Amino acid sequence: MIRRRFAIAAFLVALFVLGWWVGRGRATGRDLYSNVDQFIEVLQRVRSSYVDQVESDSLMKGALEGLTRGLDPYSQYLDRRSYEDLQATTHGEYGGVGLVVGIRDELPVVISPIEGGPAWTLGLQTGDLIVRVEGANTMGLGLEAVAQRLRGEPGTHVQISVRREGESDDREFAIERRVITTRSVPYAFIAAPRIGYVRLSDFSEDAGGEVRLALDRLHREGATRLVLDLRGNPGGLLDQAVDVAEQFVKAGTPLVSTHGRMKGSDTTHPATGQRPELAWPMVVLIDRGSASASEIVAGALQDLDRALVIGETSFGKGLVQSVFPLRGGGALKLTTARYYTPSGRSINSAASERLLDSLLALGDDAVFGDDAPARPVVADSTPAEMFRTASGRPVYGGGGIRPDVTVTADTLRGLARRVESRGLAFRFANVWVTRHPEWKFGHPLDDEVRA
Secondary structure, eight states: OHHHHHHHHHHHHHHHHHHHHHHHHHTTTTTHHHHHHHHHHHHHHHHHHSSOOOHHHHHHHHHHHHHHHOTTOOOEEHHHHHHHHHHHHHHTTTEEEEEEEEEEEEEEEEEETTTTTTTHTTTTTOOEEEEEEEEEEOOTTOOHHHHHHHOOOOEOOOOOEOOTTTOOOOEEEEEEEOOOOOOOOEEEEEEEEEEEEEEEEOOOHHHHHHHHHHHHHHHHOOEEEEHHHHHHOOOBBBBHHHHHHGSOOHHHHHEEEOOSSSTOEEEEOOOOSSSOOOOOOOOEEEEOOOHHHHHHHHHHHHTTSSSSSEEOOOOOEEEEEEEOOOOOEEEEEEEEEEEEOTTTTTTTTTHHHHHHHHHHHHHTTTOOOOOEEESBBBBBBOOOOEEOOOOOOOOESSSSSSEEEEEEOOOHHHHHHHHHHHTTTHHHHHHHEEEEETOOOOOOOOHHHHH
């Protein structure tokens, strides 16, 4: 009897606690519930009273896209097709024009063309603004909407209009879609006696393995130094960034940490490589098209004083996206954390685009070192936070990875730029090689061909 009374009392206490907890949750979430009620009311009114009949699926898709668009440029609702496209891109093969696109001033901007792809062949460049696709204005479109318009069946064409800084007229491109198969390491070779060169163009699912194979081959060919080229690399998978960086530092060395509100998002990723290449002096090349995972690798090797970083300030995307599959075949791609380099730097802030613009405005020959006259200053006059590398050198957070040595890209002028932008050199080479099947890569070209 006593045991039974105790069980009943415990049950009543549990009910009381549960009721109190539910009531508290309702009190704190009252605004959310009222907004949901309002949303349903608007949805019903549109369905019943709008001048044209609108399908419910279309209304819900628009609402979900609007919900994520207000967060940041990288958080998106993906319908079934978009989710399949994302998976194809991650696995290294898809149909399209070969562009990695971001958002700037509500317009899609080319972060980098994929080497060897149709857009790269025609001369699209980092920083080009895509102002129209098939004659339709792109202002305000999200990243996924832009991607859907650019992708399509191989062999079909898409017409885009591009606005390039410093030019008064928009450029028109008719790009043939192709199956884009991406290799993270398109080439690696001995660039000069004992100097190995590895071109890392993205961080798809086997980037670390491809770099490892390239290093082994360069080692056999006599390389004792390395140039790792991350220019125009838009990033990719976080675990592959760690896999690449850990090949050059001692096991157990922290390479990157992530911090967010979601459970499990506060993590530190140490190096776990068994045979790191510790003896080779290294140079890492970056530019304004180097983003995300590229910045993880460059920032880690810079913070640890493992490599000299050369080039231009990187893009400044320090956000981690997680993909949550949804019922019905779609998915939610959501920014869930920010990542930080070993010194504690974040290259991304709440005002990352404003910060990046202000740093770039300092000029390409700004000095950052022990004799630097002052810290870089962002648009609101807040000094960028200073951090220290393993040896005590100053580095700065926010606005991308600043190189140790600034080297700007060569620019073409006049006729040379027009020839390059139209891909005439590539087109000539393609025709010439087709007409001379006996020619092999590496054979010298005579004066007649050069002329």
